[in-house]
Amino acid sequence: MFDEISRSIDEFGNSLLGALNTVQNTFGRELSVAKPIKENVLQMIGNTPLIRLNQIGSHIPNVEIYLKAEFCNPTGSVKDRTALSMVLAAERRGELKPGGSIFQAGYNTTAISLAWISTLRQYKFKVFLAPDTDQEKIKELKSYGALVEVVQLAKGNWDDSLLETAKAAKDKEKNSVILNEFKDMANTNAHFLFTGPEIWRDLAGNVDAFVAGGGSGGTLSGVGRYLKSKKPSLRVIMGVSKNSRFIRKMVQGDSGIRLPESFDPKVTDQYIGVDRDEALRYQSELYQKEGIFAGLTTGTTLASAIHYAESLPTREDQKTPSYKIVVLSPDRL
Structure with a gap:
C-alpha cells in the first residue's frame, strides 16, 4: 500500500492535489488531510485516525485489529466530542446563551x-x-x-x-446549565452522527466488530447503533474491568445497580471483563510493540478485543476476507 502511494506522489510530482486524489481512490474514502485548514480549533475535534495494529493480535489468523485513536482530539480525549455536542445542544435548546x-x-x-x-x-x-x-x-x-x-x-x-x-x-x-454526560442524549448522538460514520467511511464498510469501554455508555451506544444500522451482523462488545457495574448489572444480574441513561443495552452483544494486571500488560505492549501510548482504559478494551478475536472460529483460509475489529482508544490517561 505504501509503495503504491509513493508511486502516485512521484507520478504527479508537484501536483499535491492530484496525488491526494489518487490516494483517496486507493483507500476508497475521503481523507481529512484534503481539508487541512480549519476555521477554528474546535474543527480539530473528530476525524481521528484508525491505526492498524501489526504486532498485537498477529497470532490470530486472518483477523485485523484497528485502533480508533481518540487521543488525537485536542485535549487528548474522546470526551471533546461529548462536551461539544452537549454544549451545542444546550445552545440550540435556548438554555445556554x-x-x-x-x-x-x-x-x-x-x-x-x-x-x-x-x-x-x-x-x-x-x-x-x-x-x-x-x-x-x-x-x-x-x-x-x-x-x-x-x-x-x-x-x-x-x-x-x-x-x-x-x-x-x-x-x-x-443563563446557566448543568451538563451531565450520563443523562444527556447529546452524548450518544455525537457518536451516532460522527464517530460511527467515520469508522464506516474509513474502512469502506468492511468492519465486523466494535469494542469500546463502559463509562457513560454513550460512545459504545452511539457508534454501535450506527454501525449496526449499516451492517446488522456487526458485533458490539463492551470491554471493562471484571468488577465494572456493567458486568455486575448486565451479566451478573444485580438489580440494585442503575446504569447511565446514555447507555443503550440493546446495542451491546457481549460483555468481556478484564482484570487490572491484564489491562496494564496490554497498555504496555501497545507502546512496546506498536509505539502507541494510550491510557489504561485502552489496555482494558484491547485485552477484551483479543479475547473476543481468540474466541472466533479459526479463519485459516486466506481467501476468506479478514475479520476486522475496531477498538476505541478513548484517551492517553
Whole structure:
C-alpha cells in the first residue's frame, strides 16, 4: 500500500492535489488531510485516525485489529466530542446563551473538555469537587480555565451533595446549565452522527466488530447503533474491568445497580471483563510493540478485543476476507 502511494506522489510530482486524489481512490474514502485548514480549533475535534495494529493480535489468523485513536482530539480525549455536542445542544435548546455558565458535579475527563470548550466559547465553567480529589486533577482543571469549588460535605467523587450544590448554583444564576454526560442524549448522538460514520467511511464498510469501554455508555451506544444500522451482523462488545457495574448489572444480574441513561443495552452483544494486571500488560505492549501510548482504559478494551478475536472460529483460509475489529482508544490517561 505504501509503495503504491509513493508511486502516485512521484507520478504527479508537484501536483499535491492530484496525488491526494489518487490516494483517496486507493483507500476508497475521503481523507481529512484534503481539508487541512480549519476555521477554528474546535474543527480539530473528530476525524481521528484508525491505526492498524501489526504486532498485537498477529497470532490470530486472518483477523485485523484497528485502533480508533481518540487521543488525537485536542485535549487528548474522546470526551471533546461529548462536551461539544452537549454544549451545542444546550445552545440550540435556548438554555445556554452568550456569557452564560456551565456547571458540572464531580471530576472526569469530560470536565477537562468542558473547561476547554467553555473558554473558547466564552462561558464560565465551574466544577464541584469532593475534598479528596487529587490536587493534580484540580490544577489541570484550572489550567484549562475551570473554576473549582470544593464541597466539604462530599464523600467521594459521586456523592449526591455535589449535584445538589450544582443545582443550587444553577437556581441562583440565570443563563446557566448543568451538563451531565450520563443523562444527556447529546452524548450518544455525537457518536451516532460522527464517530460511527467515520469508522464506516474509513474502512469502506468492511468492519465486523466494535469494542469500546463502559463509562457513560454513550460512545459504545452511539457508534454501535450506527454501525449496526449499516451492517446488522456487526458485533458490539463492551470491554471493562471484571468488577465494572456493567458486568455486575448486565451479566451478573444485580438489580440494585442503575446504569447511565446514555447507555443503550440493546446495542451491546457481549460483555468481556478484564482484570487490572491484564489491562496494564496490554497498555504496555501497545507502546512496546506498536509505539502507541494510550491510557489504561485502552489496555482494558484491547485485552477484551483479543479475547473476543481468540474466541472466533479459526479463519485459516486466506481467501476468506479478514475479520476486522475496531477498538476505541478513548484517551492517553
